Amino acid sequence: MTVMLELRQELCAYGRRAADLGLVIGSSGNLSVRDGDLVAVTPSGVALDALRPGDCPIVSLDGHLVEGELQPSSETPMHLAVYAATGATAIVHTHAMFSTVVASTRTELPPVHYNALLLGGTVRVAPYATYGTPELAENVRTALEGRKAALMANHGGVSVGANLADAFEATRLLEWLCELYVRSHTLGEPNVLTEEQLAQVVDRALHPPVFPRRD
Numbered sequence: 612m613t614v615m616l617e618l619r620q621e622l623c624a625y626g627r628r629a630a631d632l633g634l635v636i637g638s639s640g641n642l643s644v645r646d647g648d649l650v651a652v653t654p655s656g657v658a659l660d661a662l663r664p665g666d667c668p669i670v671s672l673d674g675h676l677v678e679g680e681l682q683p684s685s686e687t688p689m690h691l692a693v694y695a696a697t698g699a700t701a702i703v704h705t706h707a708m709f710s711t712v713v714a715s716t717r718t719e720l721p722p723v724h725y726n727a728l729l730l731g732g733t734v735r736v737a738p739y740a741t742y743g744t745p746e747l748a749e750n751v752r753t754a755l756e757g758r759k760a761a762l763m764a765n766h767g768g769v770s771v772g773a774n775l776a777d778a779f780e781a782t783r784l785l786e787w788l789c790e791l792y793v794r795s796h797t798l799g800e801p802n803v804l805t806e807e808q809l810a811q812v813v814d815r816a817l818h819p820p821v822f823p824r825r826d
Contacts, residue, residue: 615678618644618651619664621775626659629705634782635659640705640767641684644775645694648672652690654681685743689769692748693755699771701778709789710768720762721803723792725812729784730770731758732809739764760785 622642629635629642640659643652650670653659657666668679674691676683684690690702713720713736720727720734727734737754740746751769754761759781760770768785772778795801 614646615649615651615669616664618646618775619667619669622651622653622667623662623664625703625775625779626653626662628779629703629782630658630660632783634705634707634786636706640703641686641690642704642775642778643684643687643690643702645672645700649677650687650690650694652683652687654679655684657681688743688745689748689751692745692752693769693771696752697755697771699773699778701772701775702769703772703775703778703782704763704767704769705782705786706767707782707786707789709793710762710786711766712793713789714762714767715765717762720789720792721801722809723795723801723803724788725804725809726784727788727804728809728812730760730781730788734758734760734762734785734788736762736764739766742766762789 621644625642629640637658638656641653643650648671651667652670654666654668666681668681668683669677670683670687671677672691686704693699693702718736722733735754737750740750751761751763762768770778770781770785772781792801
């Protein structure tokens, strides 16, 4: 269980970062990380900035508690559904302010900045369902297809990654894009990048300019 102890420690570290950055308040978000058939997840009802490694339960992919005294987050079914459907090994779910604003008012977050490509493009908003239910898990799984992040209607945001650092950075980017979109609306309707413009960005990334060396 040495690996799982390290992953539990990571959950605590990123839980504190999420709280410090204002991405969560109290126990209003949850994180998990997978190692093989086991998932370490934040517990239900514990503030993320007060977590200790031993607080984080370990569950199997089929939803059985393997280790831990505390109950897993009520959103664990959503985490497990995403793991079953994707190659992700870490998930971060928050109720960050701007993500929740967009999730409560829009059906998608359009690409108003080319950095949206880092999340897969247009961010979908999963239809509303009660937290912790199979319906919500399925809605989020669908919204994440081909994406690194999704919004959850009237709820918050969720990001996935190859590890917690990757998923956490996707969460930070999602919140930044949502803030940009919301603030842009104070001046008018934001310009949305076209498919052609986004394709040009992808091409630029694949074929960066080469600067000749001065002899």
